[in-house]
Ligand SMILES: [Zn+2]
């Protein structure tokens with residue numbers, strides 16, 4: 001059955017910017033050399049891309065999957081890669097390094113921000129975060145600390161769900 005709508009059909013089939021940027025973040029995640037988790041992120045302002053990133057050690061240092069193939073890279077106390085910058089950090093640092101203002105920006109990220117990224121996101125003045133998977137679910141934690149932190153201090157955080165095509 002066709003749903004009733006006022007919009008012309010062609011308009012309905014166009015992807016939203018949220019769909020486009022989350023798709024891009026998911027594609028970027030596939031570039032990550034990290035063994036345990038692959039995360040991608042896109043920063044936009046006024047619907048234009050201002051930066052992007054994926055998780056991994058700083059450029060020009062390590063490729064975990066090649067250097068520690070099979071065994072995995074050195075882990076930190078929480079069981080994450082001890083060498084990697086998170087996808088959000090990479091996107092934010094790139095913007096900072098290139099003097100691109102991200103005040104008021106929107107962040108698309110494939111995994112909800114951890115608490116330390118949340119602190120940075122808040123400090124940089126990012127106003128909205130859309131995430132795909134839950135960091136708490138991934139880590140087996142009871143709450144998404146990063147999401148709670150951001151919401152508490154007025155950053156809009158929305159979980160994005162992939163639409164059936
Ligand atoms: Zn690693």
Ligand SMILES: [Zn+2]
Nearest residue numbers: 086113114117
């Ligand atoms: Zn993080």
